[in-house]
Amino acid sequence: MRANQDAPGFTGGCLDRADHLRRDEAAMQAARMHPQARFLIVDRLKPLLSPDGDRLLWVRRGEAPAGTTVFLGLDEEGRPHFAVDGPADTLPGVATDARAAGARLPGSEAAIVAQARSLLDWHRRHGFCANCGTPTAMAKAGWARQCGACGAEHFPRVDPVVLMLAECKGMVLVGRQKGFPPGFYSALAGFVEAGESLEEAVRRELWEEVGLRVGAVRYVASQPWPFPSSLMIGAMAAAESFELRLDATEIEAARWADREEVAAVLRNAGPWSAPPPLALAHTLLRRFVAG
Structure with missing residues (x-):
């Protein structure tokens, strides 16, 4: 499980990305040949985890398969780390869905998963x-x-996405799309459009999806979301009223909830279910409960 449950998922990276080395091909070749260099295999966009699934499985250069290889950075001891887009069939670990890996790994390793998956997927496309x-x-x-x-x-x-909870008189708005599991509600979200600030995107999305006018918008937290390459930007928005007008093509249902109800939901004891701790929406709900 992630070590810091208060931090959004896929955050907490500790590798030095060493931009100055990226531009130096001789230095990068030396890094690849370094005896302590480590390689993370990403098999069909699934990172390789140890057999018990609680950590990333790093291999040496001679064990890594052929494939697109990208530089991730240096650890605190100066050891180079890379990610390889290639098959992991001959290795002892388990190629694991990146969402599942992000939920199980410590924050520093989940952040590497986000970095590696987004970068290798970009090269594929x-x-x-x-x-x-x-x-x-x-x-x-x-x-x-x-x-x-x-x-x-x-x-x-990186595609910016706003994720927001509208708040009015001690209550927040959550909604669900048709494809969500039964009883599942989350924060509303939408891509930031061209020529638009984050605050404007929050106000536009809330108006378009639920017909809600909001004033002040407050940034809360952000997280990379490597499916394939979004940056989720969490915010709270001050709503002018409780009146809603749902866009049925986007939102199947929406509801207002107070702190007591949201707290119960986060304990798995409420009338609806919320996103897991990996998701930024969970962070927003938790911060709302904390006041």
Whole structure:
């Protein structure tokens, strides 16, 4: 389980990403050949965990399969760490769904899962130049792709998503989509659109999805969400009223809940179920209960 249950999931990374080394191919080659270099195998976007499933399984260079390899960073002792997109069939660990891994691992290792999965997935989906259509080559130790035809550089993208609880007179609003499990409610969410601030995105999403007007928006916390490459940005929004108008294509149901009800839900003793501790929505609900 994650060591710090108050921190959002997939946060708490402790590797030095060493940007200055990424641009130095000789230094990166030396890092790959370092006798203490460690490699995390990500098999079809599933990180390799130890047989008991409670930690990441790092292998030496000679044990790593061939595949796209990206530099993750240096640990406190200066040992280089990499992630490899390749099969793990011959290794003793277990290729594990990244969500399940993030829920089981300590925060520092769950953060590595988010970093490795997002980066390797980006390489899988961005092999051609968006400018001219020519195949691109990996650059900067996996943190860029370079087009040999037009010279364009492409960098891993991060898609910002606002996740918010509207609050009114000591109560918060939660909602559910049609695809949610029965009885499951969460914070509302939506992608930030072009030319929009985070506060504007929160206000627009709440108006579009539930017809709610809100004023002040307060940032609470954020987390990477590597499915494939979102940055979840959690906020509380001050609602002007309790009146709702649901967009039936987006929201199946919504309800207001006070602190006592939310606290019971987080103890698995309430009238609905909430997201697990891995999710930023859980963090928002917990912070609301704490006042």
